[in-house]
Amino acid sequence: MTGLARPRPFRVSSFADLDPSLTDAHVAIGNFDGMHRxxxxxxxKVLAAAEADGRPALVLTFEPHPRDVFRPDQPVFRLTSPIAKARIADALGLDGMVTIGFDRAFAATPADAFVRKVVVEGAKARSVAVGWNFHFGAGRSGSPTLLAEAGLRHSFGVTVVEPFSDxxxxxxxxxxxxxxxxxxRIGEAAGLLGYRWFFEAEVVHGDKRGRTIGYPTANVRLPATARFAHGIYAVMIEIDGIARPGVASFGRRPTFDNGAAVFETHVFDYTGDLYGKTVIVTPVTYLRPEMKFDGIGALVAQMDQDSAEARxxxxxxxxxxxxxxxLLFDRIGG
Structure with missing residues (x-):
């Protein structure tokens, strides 16, 4: 089916919600946080198998991240939300994504029951592809070797992909x-990902200080786990499907209140109302660390320089x- 028009919705929370045309598919299984290279x-591997016999290619992933379930006191810095994973999977050419809820009860499923309920009865998989370190079932007892053995019993193929090196x-x-x-190190991250990292968030009301100094901003609040570097970035920000250039600050605003971290983007040459909109922000270049200035004049002078460097x-x-x-360039405009 790959290469044809894909049914919608692209992302569902169970195999029962999939379009009927997406059964009997080739399925990649994993957590896939980052969707990196x-x-x-x-x-x-799944795309190639699907192309070879004209069947759909699906990705099966889990939410929330298992570490957030088993070590809630040490939440992980999530690279890709379910929405971001689906966006990337769609761009790669997959036909759909199933995101199964992960909790302690699901984690306690015996490995053989996972294969039967998820792979055989749920996905009705023709074949599956997993990474070399994929484990599943109670106590992580299921391994790629066990999965391959189950594939022989249940008549689905298994491909185990070895570590990918840069x-x-x-x-x-x-x-x-x-x-x-x-x-x-934004460039290094992009090299590992094979695309420029991005995140989506809703624009919220801030203190509106930026508009008083000539730099109105679209402010978004991110989870505390979003631990990328505080500082100034050249960014692209997608608004209503159009990616536009801008300059952004992520941090605690030490010149003003040193409060909770906020990501603030000044969109170049844009005057529309963004409150309540969900935007997609792509940090492109890290320009400098966050700094405290002696006054508004010094801050604005630096912002002028930051804007020129970002442009x-x-x-x-x-x-x-x-x-x-x-993911980015086909959406640039305006």
């Missing part, structure tokens, strides 16, 4: 992406990959 290697020979992982973003950085943008083009 290693995850894409798994998805490519050009330096180091395995790509979600942890490496998080570390790069936390350090402000220059964004004017030189080129797609990293076809996926990066689909």
């Amino acid at each position: 290693g995850h894409q290697a798994v998805l490519e 050009e330096g020979g180091t395995a790509v992982s979600s942890s490496r992406v998080r570390e790069a973003l936390e350090a402000g 220059a950085a964004l004017s030189a943008l080129t797609p990293l990959t076809p996926l990066d083009r689909a």
Whole structure:
């Protein structure tokens, strides 16, 4: 089915909610936080299998992140929300995404029952693809080897994808992406992801101070787990399907109140009302760390410089990959 018009909704919470045309599919299974190049290697196996026999290609993932369930005191910095995962999966050419709720009861499902209920009865999978470190079932007792053995019994194929390494020979992982973003190494994160990282959020009311100094901003509040580096960024912000350039600050506003962290974007040459809209923000370049200024004049002078640097950085943008083009560049306008 890949390559044809895909049924909607693209993302559902159970196999029962899938369009009937998406049964008897090839399925990639995993948590896939980040949908990075290693995850894409798994998805490519499913896409190839689906293309070969004209069947759908699906991705099965879980929500919330298992670590948030078992170690709620140590919540993970989530790279991709379910909405972001679906956006990426759609851009890659998959036909649908199933996001199963993950809790302690689901985690206690015996491995053989997981195969029967999820893979055989739920997905009705022709084949599945998983990463080399995929585990499932109570106590993580299910392994890729066990899955392959179950595939022989239940007549579905199993492909296990080995670790995917970057050009330096180091395995790509979600942890490496998080570390790069936390350090402000945006380019490194993009190289690991195969696209420029983005997040979606709703624009909320702020103190409206920016408009008084010539820099009105679209403010979004992010989860406390969003631990990417505080500082100033050149960004693209998608509003109503159109990606526009801007400059953004993420941090505690030390010149004013040093309060809770807020992501504030000044959208260049835009005057529309954004309150209540969900926007998609793509940090492109980390310009500098957050700073405290002696007064408004010094702050505005620095903001003028930041804006000029952001415009220059964004004017030189080129797609990293076809996926990066689909997620960002095909949406640039205005």
